Amino acid sequence: MHKPILLVIGTRAEAIKLIPLYLAFKKENINVLLCATFQHSDLLQQVFDIFKITPDFNLDVMIKDQDLFYLQKTIMERVREVYHKVNPILVLVHGDTTTTMSAALAAFYLNIPVGHVEAGLRTGNMRSPFPEELNRKLVTQIADLHFAPTAFSTANLLAEGVARTKVFCTGNTVVDVLLYMKDLILNNKIDIDLKIKNIIEKAKSENKKIVLLTAHRRESFGPGLVRIFNSIKKFANLHKDVLIILPAHPNPNVLVAINNSGIKNTKNIIITESLLYKDLIYLLINSNFVATDSGGIQEEAVSLGKHVIVLRDVTERWEGVWDGSEDLVGTNENLILSSLEKCYHLKKETEKMSSIYGDGKSCNRIVSIIRKNLNI
The missing domain is CATH 3.40.50.2000 (Glycogen Phosphorylase B;)
Known part of the structure; x- marks a missing residue:
């Protein structure tokens, strides 16, 4: 051998x-x-x-x-x-x-x-x-x-x-595992966290738009993260028919920014602990759109046909931006709010699986x- x-x-x-x-x-x-x-x-x-x-x-x-x-x-x-x-x-x-x-x-x-x-x-x-x-x-x-x-x-x-x-x-190999996990989830071959499942089912029964939010980039630590969370808070207060779910990264810098922004006190924002991968994909599948600074989530969300607000000043994944699937907004509050409003008015029926990152x-x-x- x-x-x-x-x-x-x-x-x-x-x-x-x-x-x-x-x-x-x-x-x-x-x-x-x-x-x-x-x-x-x-x-x-x-x-x-x-x-x-x-x-x-x-x-x-x-x-x-x-x-x-x-x-x-x-x-x-x-x-x-x-x-x-x-x-x-x-x-x-x-x-x-x-x-x-x-x-x-x-x-x-x-x-x-x-x-x-x-x-x-x-x-x-x-x-x-x-x-x-x-x-x-x-x-x-x-x-x-x-x-x-x-x-x-x-x-x-x-x-x-x-x-x-x-x-x-x-x-990208991420699409290989994404399609595998999607099949398991849609065919009930894997158990999803009951708390997350109940949150999603309740939101759907109330016809709420579901938004996945993640933010953890080192270059955004401090004021950048606070600006992101302040923008999300403003948007949530404007649209009570939206449910925003934030799985909090365990990095202390992220947790401090969450506390400083006051985002915890917004009723239609749910902050959870970091999710297991299977639960994150379940949440992605059921989201209307996504706001993230994660490269992997950019790839996964676009592959699932979701529109993505990229909370970074630069990206190494330009394919989604050129494709029109991603808005590059950085941590600028006005740009974030503008993109959130645009995504709010998108029709979920327009979602279409994409192969720009892999097949x-x-x-x-x-x-x-x-x-x-x-x-x-």
Whole structure:
């Protein structure tokens, strides 16, 4: 048997997008191992529980008040031990997190080939998102195989001088898992949190428009988050037939902004704890529209035919903006309110599934490409 392919995961978003690829390797009887840094421990474990997966290696790096210096140093030291132990034929990383950058750099130091899933996303602003833009550009310099989700991200890599033979346009693996979860939910094959289900059913029975709101970006901490929440509060007070659901990210900066904005006291805004992935997708399916600063939720919402208000000044996912499915508004209160009003008047009947971010076959393409390139 060939040496193993090693997937390195640190956050919930990475797990959501890499676990279907891990399962695709397993289905093809390819020797594959899963290493979890647990950069975000509880959120990451939720995804493993849904898919009933236990990582082969748990690096257990998360501590209270961890910073980027601690994370990079600790991840590189602990993942080095894993690399020495298993001697992988390829290390696969995803996206742009500190886990991604640290695992790729450690592999480079040990002359281990690296594959980069969701490669080529760019905002053109090194400080937004921070530190993600730098992370993904560094991984581009390291990676041997680049799996770009769209034609635009492919073009970004080629424009930066990456060899055409090393770049592959595969679609985004998030659509693979989204379609899988959608089927489970619509066919009652998975249990949804009863509290969330009751909230949605009650809102529908009262003919309320349902809005999903998420906000957690580091570059918005402080006044930016407060402006977002103030805008949402104003909109909610103007439209009593709207129900806004905010799953609060556990980051203390987000919780402080929620408290400072007074959004908790608005009757038609419900603040929940961070949702399990399956419950988040259920909420997305049943939402009329979405306001978010999450890249993954942008992709999922647009793929489900939802209109998205992007609460960021810049985005690396321009496809949805060009398509007309997304409004890029940043944290400007007037722009947010204007976009909220526009979405309020959209007809739910106009929703149409979109394939601009992927068609649900990305994992199979990546497995096939790796098999060919590694001769396995």
